[in-house]
Amino acid sequence: MSTQRSFFRRLSSYYLLFTAGFACFLVALAVLEQEGMSRVWIGYLFMFATIVLYASIGVLGRTSNVLEYYVAGRRVPAMFNGMATAADWISAASFISLAGGLYLHGFDGLAYIMGWTGGYCLVALLIAPYLRKFSQYTIPDFLAARYGGGHGDNRGGRAVRILAVAATIIVSFTYVVAQIYAVGLIASRFTGVDFSVGIFLGLASILVCSFLGGMRAITWTQVAQYIIILVAFLMPAVWLSGKHSDNPIPQVAYGKLLPKLSAREQVLQNDPREAEVRAIFRQRADDYEARIRKLPASWEAGRIEVQRKLDSVKLRNASLLDIRNAERALIAYPKNADEAARSWAEARTQNLARAEPITPHATPYPGDKETSDIKRNNFLALVFCLMMGTAALPHILMRSYTTPSVHETRVSVFWTLFFILLIYLTIPALAVLVKYDIYSALVGSDYAHLPNWVSYWANVDKLNPLFSISDINHDGVVQLAEITIDADVLVLATPEIAGLPYVVSGLVAAGGLAAALSTADGLLLAISNALSHDVYYKIVDRAASTQKRVTISKLLLLGVAFIAAYAASQKPGDILSLVGAAFSLAASTLFPALVLGVFWKRANYQGALAGMTAGFTVCLYYMLHTNPILGGSAAGQWLHIAPMSAGIFGVPAGLLTMIAVSLLTPAPDQQTSAMVDYIRAPEL
Structure with a gap:
């Protein structure tokens, strides 16, 4: 006990020194900015300094010891494990996209906060302490032992292990692609490099930590990353809170500002110029609808018209810019009638969305x-999926193994919730503060005098603009309907929107990078450990030395990281959608087996196999059947439930199938029943 206290005090002194050093670094950069240092160099310094910091911790934490590599030696104090788990949990979706989602969707966006916070309560109550008591290395390890009679090496345990490994890989890979996508977004914004290059720059930092030191290096890196995340998220929120409400506490200012925002929304809703812009978008949607109805003749006529315009500008010796624009229009034109149908349908949907009246931020459904019933059902379905998915995410549950005891695991969960809530209670306030700032300062301003940050963000990704303003009705004044903002850009742009020094923008980027890297580290380790420990060691080569097992894990981690980076470079979708899919898959596949494995002695390996397969199949089928990006159609939705909430069908399918098959097949042996009794027995 005294050794543990001494270790805690030593860690506390290290991280206090780190926090003081980080504060001095911020002050130094602020002074350099005042002295004229360019934004580009500030961005470089932030990116370079934080990546070097994480790499240094990774080098210092390097290990080839199996216990240290897989579970950090099971000696991480509860408070520090809580900070590391919070950093692991506060992903790019939470840091970058969640406030943007609340900005765009208002009340409906609260589903993410409620679902994720509630989900961690399920982790605390239903799973984490029991996993720690079982003292395994991975989640497939626990499931194989539980359903394989205590050792996991018989036929049933091996089959469950393989299926759990497959689920871990699919869920974690989907999630990690979203994190690496965010790394590319941040790196390209603050260093000016190409998006794909930014992805591989961030990947270097991820690999140094996880490759060299496994869970040991990742844990101590994530504690440092949480400190950066907290400071980066709170600073602009506190500034905006003081600016708009004379109260520096965002959570308190939030309630005071909501009525002001609602009043501003009402003014904009009744503005005739706003109505004019929305009418133009509706007319554009009608035009696309008419073109779709006249296919394929409309496609051929459009192709001829685009070609004619290119020939015309060339004949009249137009400027090079006009010729290039005409050439781009021809290149971008759909190659055939089928492509035109898809492209025009998407454009029609986008214009219809922009033609909709303002959705009051504080009005539910x-x-x-x-329409209100559909929105309410989707809200509840998403909360359900996020809660169940949180309680089944392998990279989060793995952290239960790193504390010294079951009691420390329970205390660690309390600290995790505390550190998560410091961020999550600020997110809704930040969304309202930024929204009010844009609605009152940007809307109604002159196009000739737009702030610099508008053009800055409009040029980050020219193929898929993250922010744009177009004078649709040509009156020279910015209307709300003329603004397009991507959810993934809001938090990163907040310091510039608020008028803060650029050094704060660099700080927020560093926070977003820390959030993405911390989660990516944990996810990649979950995948590589599942492959090296559960497949290679447990199935392929039981005689492998500890050194060989760690080496295999490192090589697999390297391969998975590069595959994930390539997938992210293809820009597969927005961050929240990818994350939502990962949570539904985790909930449908792993949650029933985990919870019934702890609380129902009658659950057997046949039931676990059937339940995991049924849950995954139903969830994946629904996503493929209803998501247009994956080749499905919204017309195929059941009860109008969105594809990302497919777990609302997958979880019941998995639970019911597992219960039914377990009851129809032989009961587990006495050893398995005794194991469940041991797991659930209270600690003395």
Whole structure:
């Protein structure tokens, strides 16, 4: 006990010194900015300094010891494990996209906060302490032992292990692609490099930590990353809170500012110029609808018209810019009628969305009764999926193994919730503060005098603009309907929107990078450990030395990281959608087996195999069947539930199948029943 206290005090002194050093670094950069240092160099310094910091911790934490590599030696104090788990949990979706989602969707965006926070309560109550008591290395390890009679090496345990490994890889890979995508977004914004190059720059930092030291290096890196995340998120929120409400506490200012925002929304809703812009978007949507109905003749006529315009500008010796624009229009034109149908349908949907009236931020489920019911059902379905998915994420549950005891695991969960809530209670306030700032300062301003940050963010990704303003009705004044903002850009742009020094923008970028890297580290380790420990060591080569096992894990981690980076470079979708899919898959596949494995002695390996397969199949089928990006159609939705909430069908399918098959097949042996009794027995 005294050794543990001494270790805690030593860690506390290290991280206090780190926090003081980080504060001095911020002050130094602020002074350099005042002295004229360019934004580009500030961005470089932030990126370079933080990546070097994480790499240094990774080098210092390097290890080839199996216990240290897989579970950090099971000696991480509860408070520090809570900080590391919070950093692991606060991903790019939480840091970058969640406030943006609340900005765009208002009340409906609270589903993410409620679902993720509630989910961690399930982790605390239903799973984490029991996993620690079992003292395994991975989640497939626990499931194989539980359903394989205590050792996991018989036929049932081996089959469950393989299926759990497959689920871990699919869930974690989907999630890690979203994190690496965010790394590319941040790196390209603050260093000016190409998006794909930014991805591989961030990947270097991820690999140094996880490759050299496994869970040991990742844990101590994540504690440092949490400190950066907290400071980066709170600073602009506190500034905006003081600016708009004379109260520097965002959570308190939030309630005071909501009525002001609602009043501003009402003014904009009744503005005739806003109505004019929305009418133009509706007309554009109608035009696309007419073109779709006249296919394929409309496609051929459009192709001829685009070609004619190119020939015309060339004949009249137009400027090089006009010729290039005409050439781009021809290149971008759909190659055939089928492509035109897809492209025009997407454009019609986008224009219809921009033609919709303003959705009041604080109004739950706005619209007529049918629309309101659909929104409410989707809200509840998403909360359900995020809660169940959180309680089944392998990279989060793995952290239960790193504390010295079951009691420390329970205390660690308390600290995790505390550190998560410091961020999560600020996110809704930040969304309202930024929204009010844009609605009152940017809307109604002159196009000739737009702030510099508008053009800055408009040029980050020219193929898929993250922010744009177009004078649709040509009146020279910015209307709300003329602004397009991507959810993934809001938090990163907040310091510039608020008028803060650029050094704060660099700080926020460093926070977003820390959030993405911390989660990516944990996810990649979950995948590589599942492959090296559960497949290679447990199935392929039981005689492998500890050194060989760690080496295999490192090589697999390297391969998975590069595959994930390539997938992220293809820009597969927005961050929140990718994350939502990962949570639904985790909930449908792993949650029933984990919870019934702890609380129902009658659950057997046949039931676990059937339940995991049924849950995954139903969830994946629904996503493929209803998501247009994956080749499905929204017309195929059941009860109008969105594809990312497919777990609302997958979880019941998995639970019911597992219960039914377990009851129809032989009961587990006495050893398995005794194991469940041991797991659930209270600590003395």
